[in-house]
Amino acid sequence: MAPLRRSGSKATEGSSSAGVELAESRRLDSIKKNRVHHESQRKWLKISLLGSSGLLASLLLWSFLNGDDGVTEVLAHHNEILQNRFIEVICSEDYDSHKRFEGCTPRKCGRGITDIVITREEAEQLRRVAEKGLSLGGSEGGASILDLHSGALSFGKHFVNLYRYFGAKIQDIFSEEDFQLYRDVRQKIQHTIGQAFDINISSMYLTKPTFFSRINSTEAKTTHDEYWHPHIDKITYGSFDYTSLLYLSDYMKDFGGGRFVFMEEGVNKTVEPRAGRVSFFTSGSENLHRVEKVHWGTRYAITISFTCNPDHGIGDPADL
Structure with a gap:
């Protein structure tokens, strides 16, 4: 019966190790997804700011050319x-x-x-x-x-x-x-x-x-x-x-x-x-x-x- 207990212990240890690896993998995936999301947000924010700046510049130019101060x-x-x-x-x-x-x-x-x-x-x-x-x-x-x-x-x-x-x-x-x-x-x-x-x-x-x-x-x-x-x-x-x-x-x-x-x-x-x-x-x-x-x-x-x-x-x- 003793060999069976040792075998059970090894199986438990293997299962535990696999669980840790799976959790680590999920954590890394989550970090990667968050990083991609944040980079995407920064990209669109930059585009939005550039667009707003361009629009503001256009409005200011229009205002200047039309003399409306x-x-x-x-x-x-x-x-x-x-x-x-x-x-x-x-x-x-x-x-x-x-x-x-x-x-x-x-x-x-x-x-x-x-x-x-x-x-x-x-x-x-x-x-x-x-x-x-x-x-x-x-x-x-x-x-x-x-x-x-x-x-x-x-x-x-x-x-x-x-x-x-x-x-x-x-x-x-x-x-x-x-x-x-x-x-x-x-x-x-x-x-x-x-x-x-x-x-x-x-x-x-x-x-x-x-x-x-x-x-x-x-x-x-x-x-x-x-x-x-x-x-x-x-x-x-x-x-x-x-x-x-x-x-x-x-x-x-x-x-x-x-x-x-x-x-x-x-x-x-x-x-x-x-x-x-x-x-x-x-x-x-x-x-x-x-x-x-x-x-x-x-x-x-x-x-x-x-x-x-x-x-x-x-x-x-x-x-x-």
């Missing part, structure tokens, strides 16, 4: 035709520090946009006027102006009076039709502002500066080229009571960036330029604004402003 609401898209869009806002106290003119000084404040006052053909003709005048000079930086009233013209890093600087040659640049178109457009815009703010246009006077602007992506050379800073027209110029801009080129066709931005707490309001579009507003701090940097192409516009103070009024530019 904050939370904005578009008041006027470039591909829509607006009849008369008007948004009333509470007037600021800026007008209280100036002499008030009953029936003209803003008591109703706001901003308006219309695409039906000036035709695209008129805008294109005015753009050619701007191009002819600015071909005589232009800033070394990204922003140039042409003022047909005072004769101010960007010229390198400075300004010249184009009427004195070029003399009789000006008659070969501008025609009598150019000046008549300018007057007609100014009158249409003045009527539009008068109707929107319920004022008699005879109480409004054209004021300076009223000028053509040409903006491109060239790096600024002087402070005159830094057009993108927020400002308030009533504080900057004093005489302004109503400001208007007539756009002479198209956003995302002729240029990128360069949208007009009404700056407000929370959500800025933007206007996308469109040839023939008129944007107008009361000039106080209720309409703090700026222009986005132009990233490509060339943006043309004309600023036409009005005052209620006859002492600050100017006449239309005379025929040459």
